[in-house]
Amino acid sequence: MAAPDEELRLYLLQLVQALKFDDSEKYDDAASSSPNDDTVTSTSKNSDKRAPFLSLPKKEGSQSNKNDVSLLARFLIDRAASNLELANDFYWYLKVELKDVVYGAHYFTIFSAFEEKLRSAPIPNNYIMDSPLASEPSTPTFAWPDKIPNCIPRPESCANSDTSAPDSASQKSIAAFPPSLSPSMYDILEAQDRFVSGIMESQCSARDIKGRKEQKEARLRQLLASNGFDAIDEAPEGAVPLPSAPHVHVAGVLPATAFMFKSALYPAVVEFRVAENVESMEEEGTSSGHEPDKNTPVARHTRKVRKMVSDMSLSTNVSTYKVIFKTGDDLRQDQLVMQLVRLFDGLLKRVNLDLCLKPYTIIATSPDSGLVEFVSGSSPISQILANNTNSILAYFQKVAPHATAPHGVDPDVLQTYTRSLAGYCVITYILGIGDRHLDNIMLLASGHFFHIDFGFIFGRDPKGIQTPFRLTREMIDGMGGAGVGPEGPEYRQFASFATQAYNVLRKSAGLVLNLLRLTSEAGIEDLSHHPTKDADGVIASVEEKFRLDLSDEMAENYFQALIAESLGAFAPRVMEVFHQIAVARR
Missing domain, CATH: 1.10.1070.11 (Phosphatidylinositol 3-/4-kinase, catalytic domain)
Incomplete structure (x- = not known):
């Protein structure tokens, strides 16, 4: 009998690591080879070659698909393609491994096969968000600096960030998703990656300006507002799951509430609007002069989403959700600890010993960046x-x-x-x-x-x-x-x-x-x-x-x-x- 998706998610971090041992003989000489700008493992700080978002460089003549990968990789790809939360975790675990000097090329092959599978995987039926797909193509409200390397910020990219106000000449607009096409699961994760990486770039830019903490915070709020991160028009249904908490779907940030911690890396706390909150639904019903119908599919789904957010998070406010953005900080160790806390919590509950642990959420998005749940209150x-x-x-x-x-x-x-x-x-x-x-x-x-x-x-x-x-x-x-x-x-x-x-x-x-x-x-x-x-x-x-x-x-x-x-x-x-x-x- 196959393991439930939730149990598979619990062990997914280690299963992704096990992929390193699929064909270990391939890596005998990898450590001594010299990575270059044409390989996924390139880490050159001086290179001017910036790969566009998710256009990870492929070696000439290579074709990656599910047939190129191991049985374990194929199993994980197939399971992830049927569950958005599982796909979210698998996506980010693979993205982190793409930076590995020894195994990066191997993980690139797996990632390419995963991308191919997700592009043919439709959005799950329960993916119901605030905004339906527009009948007309819309202009996105946020744009992306050219400096985002593969949408995974690195300290060196932050150090060279342009802290001047963005203008149309320096921005690369993202076309809204064509409404005539059926969006795929990959479209969701693609929009999520762009959105989160843009916020990280804003945090880097704000951190690097000269001045006191208050000045950096003001700059961060300005960047979030001027680059339009208050909405996600390019995403299917106008919302994306958070990488660190894919059960929470967000529709944009609240720029005015962003703040930073005073430390060397100035991590930023960003507040998101949770998509499909009950308050907005009730306001719509009241403003129209009618009591809101609480038995519609949307209303039932709304209550389910809110209960999931409440049950799976230590935070008490389910209409917004705060996340700490960290760049220049390796969160993989914290991520492992929280995974083990979640494992221990499950083992204890199996014998009816509930110790009210409720671990907070965390995910590394690269070897030196990531997101951590901010536990309000x-x-x-x-x-x-x-x-x-x-x-x-x-x-x-x-x-x-x-x-x-x-x-x-x-x-x-x-x-x-x-x-x-x-x-x-x-x-x-x-x-x-x-x-x-x-x-x-x-x-x-x-x-x-x-x-x-x-x-x-x-x-x-x-x-x-x-x-x-x-x-x-x-x-x-x-x-x-x-x-x-x-x-x-x-x-x-x-x-x-x-x-x-x-x-x-x-x-x-x-x-x-x-x-x-x-x-x-x-x-x-x-x-x-x-x-x-x-x-x-x-x-x-x-x-x-x-x-x-x-x-x-x-x-x-x-x-x-x-x-x-x-x-x-x-x-x-x-x-x-x-x-x-x-x-x-x-």
Whole structure:
């Protein structure tokens, strides 16, 4: 029986890596060959040859189709062509691999076969968006700079970005999709790639101008507005799926709300309008003097889309969706961590252990760029403590009050907090997540506790801290106030969730380790280029975390001891003080 599409998506990242081993003898001499401008692996910074969007250069006389690829590649292509979300992920995973010096040409062959298949694949029947296809060809509202190389921004292209205001002479207009033709799945992904790459180019241009953060933000908003990113007229149905969250279809950006983080790379937060939101449908019904019909196919689909966005995202607003655009930053490591969090979440739910993890979405669009979901309404633990008398419980009493409940907090919120705290203790231990200061540990008013920024994993830590995981007294007190201790019911419930989760995940250790083995050549920094061990050594250290030599009862006692060790650790508290001093001096 074939695996469901959702399960296939869960393992797709590793299956794409497995394509490297289809015909390994082809790559024996690849590393020593010199890539040039006529190959897909060219990375020359000085070349003036810029391939147009998706016109990836082909060697003379070559023809790529499904018959040129392996059985695994053919299987993935066929499955992706029948599911837009699967096609979205496969598309971007392949695009990243096109930059690989050794395997790039091989992935180009697969990508070409995939493109050919998608061009004959019709848009799925459930692809219903805000705007129907126009009966007349329309002029697109956004245009694309010539500087976008294959629609995958690179730091060098950003460094050379023209930061002057765009004009008609320097723009390359994109023809609207001909309404006389039936659009294909490839047309959707093509429009998506153009749209997202143009926003990335705008972020690069805004970042590179001289001036303070406010000036860069103003420039970004100007570029988004003047280049017409507030609409996607060239896309089939006027909307595209987001690369990082293909279940979310967007119809344009809100230029006025864009902002940037103050850092060396100035990542940008861009807010999108989610296509087909219920509010616009209801407004149309009200303005016409009639109650909106909530039983039409469009209305039913709208509710389904909104529920998907709500269920699959930590963000609470389903009429808009915010994404962080990062260029010059390798997100493949963060992407792997989030994939494993999603895997762990599924494994736990299979045994009815829901720890309210809800991982956020992330995707690398090249080896040094990508998109990350911006979780609206979340705050770092450091900020919550600073604003609430050093008490997480006081924060909950403010944002989720309940007059008659224990501790004066909505019981569902406290339960969500307890479960998600336990889950992330186990996950960050198994994956050896480092650099866990309180600015990259987040909390939502709903009680969802989660971690961000995975620049150090598999036992690496910039400060050399070796505690099992980050757990503070304040986090424990958040379950029921000061004084919650090992004998209290809140602490016992938290510890029970954590030890149960640890034992459940231990049973799937083989799956996790095999996924890491398949990822060993994926360019994951702390897996492929760990400073003290090779990939096999890193994977062996993860295996040790599972303690497969212990019985379930012994493993439960073992993890109980890890909780106590982490809670009593002194070094993280000292380093947190130094971290906050450093932040205050920026």
